[in-house]
Amino acid sequence: MCGFAGYLNLNEKQIKIDEQILDAMQKSIVHRGPDAGRTWANDEHQLGLAYRRLSIIDLSDAGMQPMFDKQRSVVVCFNGEIYNYKELRSMLENLGYQFFSTSDTETILYGYKEWGIDVIHRLVGMFAFSIYDFEKRELYIIRDRIGVKPLYFTLQNNILGFASEIKALWQLPWTRKEISPVAAYHYLTFMVTPAPYTIFKDVYKLPAGFYLKIDCNKKLSFCEWYNPINQISAAEKKEFESEQFCLENIKSLLIESTKKRMVSDVPVGAFLSGGIDSSLNVALMSQLTSKLKTFTVAFSDGPESNELKWARLIAQKFGTQHHEITISESEAFSFYEKMVYHLDEPLADCVCIPFYYVAKLARDNGIKVAQVGEGADELFFGYDIYANYKKIHDKFWAPTQKFMPALIRSGAKNMLSPFLNNNPTRLDLLKNWAEQKPLFWGGAIAFNEQHKKIILPGFNPEIEFDPIVQQIYPGMRQELNSLAIVDYHLSKLYELDPQADFCKQMLCLELKQRLPELLLMRADKMSMAQGVEAREPFLDHKLVEFMMHVPGDLKFKDGIKKYLLKQICRGILPDSVIDRKKVGFAAPTFRWLNSGKHFPAYFQALSSNQNTFLSSNVADLEKFYKNNIYNFAVQKWVMQNLWAIK
Known part of the structure; x- marks a missing residue:
């Protein structure tokens, strides 16, 4: 795990690749890799790379990056983990490749030399990386299948800048910082900008399962190299109707996924909320290690979100070395502007705050790697809102x-x-x-189209056609209507599976938008702010692909959300944990924003000082939520995160 950045000049006129710029880029993301840093510049190839290291596999200097093969024909900068690197290494050694390190990064180098860009289909893990071929003069930047690791780019001045975090791109002197009205409009809907947009004009995030290529003629292209939706035969489809078949395979895939994510040369801990996702994760991890450390966060001013009792029960049952931290609005507020800085662009999920503090707790107790429960609710149909949508869909x-x-x-x-x-x-x-x-x-909609008509009266900016968005998502409508995003992803689903049921449609949309850009982005940014690597066993691509085929009536059976996962937990976890009411990993923002000591005044000050849209229309919106303080807190948090951008 680490962070990287770089730039490649695409102009005919050569420039000096500036070491000082590269140094500023790596310093801006030092939190992602506090163990070491390095830059590299090459004027002949018009390429510069910057890297920060968090040492997890091969702690020696041999694992340092940018990493070159022995012939210096290929260079890679890599963020993430390759869980099957030992198997790949064995295959490559049998083909005659000689390794100089024990790192997973080196398998990417020789894998590329042997299989070309198709090596990415052999990689099992979470990753974002750049790889440059000196002989072909080709550059690739690649994001993993599910989008666990972020990757941003910009093409201003016809120079490709790329980085693990947007803040590194601001170190490029020619990069302009300007809010995109189209992206801001979609942010108000989804609580985060949908890929490939970011909140900033001409700055993009590469969607999950995509790569960007610059060829020898400096031509730019994009490729969707992975999609979790695949066709199965009628006989295979019939198998998925069997509850026993699904249970056996899901359990096997979860055990395999958890084991993969124990690969490390440093101890691996777990974030433990006390819900069934993190509890099952701890149960499976405890079969693989006798020295598991677990970490829990709670709120002194949010008793409805407090799950300490259940986390302690699981920690005691599985004999973990358990650690807890309790925070209040004061700690949350003191971290808030730092949170905005680390996120780079507005991401209106209040869970960022507890996630940061539980990551800090882990790091303070010697843990650099932690398994987390992201993805379980999406795959297994765990939210009340999912159940409500399905009932409305099926009955009306x-x-x-x-x-x-x-x-x-x-x-x-x-x-x-x-x-x-x-x-x-x-x-x-x-x-x-x-x-x-x-x-x-x-699964996370803040403002629908009718809300936006109320709070954005007369908002009709000129929409500039964006050729980069068109190249990545050909045919997607570029307009002030967030339905365009939904329609595009559903149209691609129907091309692959015209008979997709409602639950599959929901999961497809979550995998394309909310999971990679909201939930996984917050997990990456908040854990890496403390130099901690978060690993998601519920999002192994084999498990995701399997769950895409499980019928909705098995995921939500007899009115029971997360039915299949609860069945798997029987006999592993106490029934009291399995059957208790879901609390969810959250923060008491409705208290903070309505009766807190710090946030109400902060919100008011931001609202009063804004010259942008929304600021004068808060009261117009609030009246629609006068009997629902919980929901309006969500909308306030969305607006506050947008206004807080520096």
């Missing part, structure tokens, strides 16, 4: 859209709309239903 949305003529639906919309002007949530649902639009847009 699907049958009426199928059998009720469009003219009647349109008439119903026209008749009912005037009565819903003071309820934009229901009005939005009504319009989407009548116009045959999707019911589910994502």
